[in-house]
Amino acid sequence: MAPIPDVQERVQKLIKENVVMLFSKSYCPYCKEIKKLFNSLGISFHALELDLEENGEALQMALLELSGQKTVPNTYINGVHLGGADATKSAHSEGRLLSMLSSSSEYDYDLVVIGGGSGGLAAAKEAGRLGKKVALCDFVKPSPLGTAWGLGGTCVNVGCIPKKLMHQTALLGNSLKDAQAFGWNVNAETVQHDWANLVEGVQNYIGSLNWGYRVALREKSVAYLNAYAEFVDQHTIKTKNKRGVEKVITANNVIVAVGERPKYPDLPNAKELCITSDDLFSLQHCPGKTLVIGASYVALECAGFLSGLGLDVTVMVRSIFLRGFDQDMAERAGNYLEKEGIRVWRRFVPTAIEKIEDGAPGKIRVSCKCTDSDDIKTEEFNTVLVAIGRESCTKTIGLDNAGVVSKKNGKIPTNDYDQTNVSHIYSIGDNAEGRPELTPVAIQAGVLLSKRLFAGSKIKCDYDNVPTTVFTPLEYSACGLSEEKAIEKYGEDNIEVYHSDFWPLEWTVAGRGNEDCYAKIITNLQENERVIGMHYMGPNAGEVMQGYAAAMKCGMTKAQLDQTIGIHPTTAETFTTLNITKRSGESIKANGC
Structure with a gap:
């Protein structure tokens, strides 16, 4: 009835x-x-x-x-x-x-979250679970090429999730080559990859996640407003949906979690002719011969899996690989790209981007120059993928109207409790200045913030020793300090670096190199050799580092690591047997498992 x-x-x-x-x-x-x-x-x-x-x-x-x-x-x-x-x-x-x-009736909502990414969703759902009246505003402005997506933010739609799936696609291609050495009668050279099928599968899965988030908000009684939100004043927010319908709401507390979007080179035609990670994962045609401009983790990851699919890939690097990461590890990651057949143009920047042929894909001519010589290059590509960094989406949401201080790059300074300079307005995730730009960090910060606001919790998000992984063809995971940061913080004489190459057992029969995979730890000699940095380059890097990150949270020392019995034969056990220091200069060549 x-x-x-x-x-x-x-x-x-x-x-x-x-x-x-x-x-x-x-x-x-x-x-x-x-x-x-x-x-x-x-x-x-x-x-x-x-x-x-x-x-x-x-x-x-x-x-x-x-x-x-x-x-x-x-x-x-x-x-x-x-x-x-x-x-x-x-x-x-x-x-x-x-x-x-005790919910305030002075305002429409106890909490309004601006941004429907990982951090915003986590905060909104937790506040809803705690019985508060919550609204979440999320609106995706299409990319210059018209790409848009559903609820869930960068990670789900155009970041971690599709990236890892396409990385896995490339790994499967490499496994086909290895399979022959293990007795499988597979001719990897005749196996063809279907880009359209890959994109369809990835987008179908993303669509299921988008729907799941909407259901989760409803289950927690969170009002979902698919509308662009701007501050009118410190407690008032104006929303505008895709049909232009405006609505004004008020909130006792506000969380800003609108995330970031890719930057473009300051060149004519760049936005019209180039794509970014916003467009790649739903691209309806195979990219073909691709130039990747940038050396960020996004650039190297995309270059890696596109090459793994059999495409001709070139990476243009202005200065260094993986800025902000351990540079020893970054160079190893870059060198492995070259070993895999990816061309790397080091110390080059683009000077002109021109369309020379329409199509899907078409043809684009790119000119570039060297930053430390008179060398110039000009070459034609089917696709130009730009990955030169990201910028905060906070500049158009009316922060000034609310009196919220932000930096020139759009980042918002916050205190240990994620508060901005306006006591009831908070910022988490990629928009907060100085915070790790990682999905699990935003989720943790969002949940803990709502618990502090509405459940009397005093627990703050711990932003130290956050593990992460770069899903390049040879994966790189890290937790804690880089060598550069460790030396800067403690002094070169007060740290010790233990390191070793290793040879995964799975690589031996397949005949893969024994000098590519590498592990190192950094210890503080003044604190009983407490482990302050761990770095790993090899298969399943994220799975390896996750457990060690928990140990680092507990203050693990080198002696405790030595006393840990490894699981054999695994690559993770390498950390339990490290005994050669960098300063010793001894050989670290791996001879077997």
Whole structure:
């Protein structure tokens, strides 16, 4: 039976007019249990006994459509759906019930989150779980080529997720080559890759994640506004959807988590002719011969998997690989790209980009010059992928109207509690100045921030010793300080570097090189050789580093690492057997597993 409009209006009116609204049945033991709980806490509530109402069944159907719950008790607090008996008791046992009752009625929402990426979603869902009235605003402005995407932010749509899937695609191609040495009658040279099938599979999976996030917001009673948000003042936000419809909302607290977008070279035609990571993962045609401009992790990862798919790839590097990472490891990553057949133009910058032929792909002529000589190059490519950095999307959301201080690059200074200079406005993720630009960091910061705001928590996000992985063809993972930062912080005489090449067992039969994979740790001699940096280059780098990162959080020393028994035969065990220091100059060549 479909709910009657008058019945729907009555349900919504009861929810709106009563701080605590309990839809119940007079004989239900679970309903009686919740009433007893409210009475014991001195909580006033209004109960509607559906079994005593003439149109009780219609009322229950209206509740089902509104909340997704048909059973009773069905509890609403300050207009927010809490749930049934178990949810209400859990809210009480976790200390959330009374917090929900204290929701401010001065504003439309207890919290408005601007940005629907990893950090914003995490913060919004946690605040909703804690019973607060929450709205999340998210709007994707299309790239210059018209690419847009759904809820979830960079990581899900045009970052970590599609990147890792395409990296895996390239690894599978390499495995086909290895398979012959292991006895499989596979001719890797005759196997063809289908770009369209790859993109379809990746985009279908991303679409399922987009939908899942919308469902998760609804389950937590978070209002999702697919609209561009701008501050009007410190508590007021104007939203505008794709149809141009504007809406003004107010909030007691605001979190800015709008993320970043790729930069473009300051050259004519750059935005019209080049693509970025915003476009690559949904590109409907194979990129063909590709020039990657940049040496960031995005640049090297994309160059790696495109080459792994069999494409002709060139990387243009202005100065150094992987700025901000350990430069010893960065050079190794760059050198391995060249070993895999990727051309690297070192110390070159583009000077002109011209279209010479339409098509999918077409042809583009790129001219460039060397930064430390008179050398120039001109060559034609099918695709030019720009990955020269990203910039914060905060410059057009009205921060000045709210009095929020931001830097020239759009980054927002925050304190240890993620507060901006305006006490009730916060910033997390890539927009916060000096924070690691990583999805798990944004998620952790978002959850902890909502717990501090609405659950009385004092726990701050720990931004030290955050592990990360660069998914280049030979993966690189790290946790803690680079050699350069360790020397800068502690002095060269006060650190020790232990290192070694290693040869993965899986590579031996396939005849892959024994000088490519490498591991090192950096210790602080003044702190009983506490491990302050770990670096790994080899297969499954992220899986290897995750466990060691936990040990580093616990203050692991070199002696404790030495006392750890490795799992054999694995690459991760290399860290438990490191005994050659860099300063010794001894050979680190790997001879076997």
